[in-house]
Amino acid sequence: MATTNLSIYNKENLPNAGAYRFGIVVSDWNSEVTHNLHKGAVDTLHDLGAKNSEIDSIFVPGSVELVYAATKLCKKKIYDAIIVIGCVIRGETAHFDYVCKTVTDGVTYLNTHMETPVVFCVLTDDHVQQSLDRSGGKLGNKGVEAGVVAVRMAELKNK
Ligand SMILES: Nc1c(NC[C@H](O)[C@H](O)[C@H](O)CO)[nH]c(=O)[nH]c1=O
Numbered sequence: 445m446a447t448t449n450l451s452i453y454n455k456e457n458l459p460n461a462g463a464y465r466f467g468i469v470v471s472d473w474n475s476e477v478t479h480n481l482h483k484g485a486v487d488t489l490h491d492l493g494a495k496n497s498e499i500d501s502i503f504v505p506g507s508v509e510l511v512y513a514a515t516k517l518c519k520k521k522i523y524d525a526i527i528v529i530g531c532v533i534r535g536e537t538a539h540f541d542y543v544c545k546t547v548t549d550g551v552t553y554l555n556t557h558m559e560t561p562v563v564f565c566v567l568t569d570d571h572v573q574q575s576l577d578r579s580g581g582k583l584g585n586k587g588v589e590a591g592v593v594a595v596r597m598a599e600l601k602n603k
């Protein structure tokens with residue numbers, strides 16, 4: 445098992461987020477997972493000094509729609525980092541592969557063509573238990589990880 449606990453960070457080694465503005469796009473598909481990821485990200489941004497007034501969250505139907513919404517936020521040019529949050533769980537068909545590919549390709553495009561870093565917090569799991577373990581379960585919360593990454597990338601964007 446490659447994953448270690450995803451929620452451990454040392455504030456002393458991280459920048460203060462008080463000067464930064466964040467956008468978060470959340471997929472409602474598998475919301476019992478994605479909304480926990482969202483809470484983890486928001487709580488972490490707060491813990492690292494982000495003001496609640498500087499955190500904008502929007503919700504979309506599924507992970508495929510994350511890219512459209514993140515693109516709109518990038519074009520506003522008001523955010524220091526954007527986090528996309530989703531949970532894709534494999535079913536019986538190849539649809540899983542296409543959903544994952546469109547999201548990863550879309551986020552990669554944004555990170556190579558826009559000015560705002562987009563943090564990838566999309567679980568791509570074979571079973572729902574894997575998702576539950578990584579969204580506040582025994583393996584921590586990838587939303588916390590995304591919050592830490594967003595603050596570090598916001599600092600990089602402003603250097
Ligand atoms: N099966 C999952 C989906 N499917 C829906 C797509 O994301 C999209 O909303 C639809 O294809 C219409 O464009 N989405 C997830 O986020 N997770 C899944 O497991």
Ligand SMILES: CC(=O)[C@@H](O)COP(=O)(O)O
Nearest residue numbers: 533534535536537539540
């Ligand atoms: C990731 C998906 O879209 C998946 O939930 C769809 O399930 P199925 O492949 O059984 O239609």
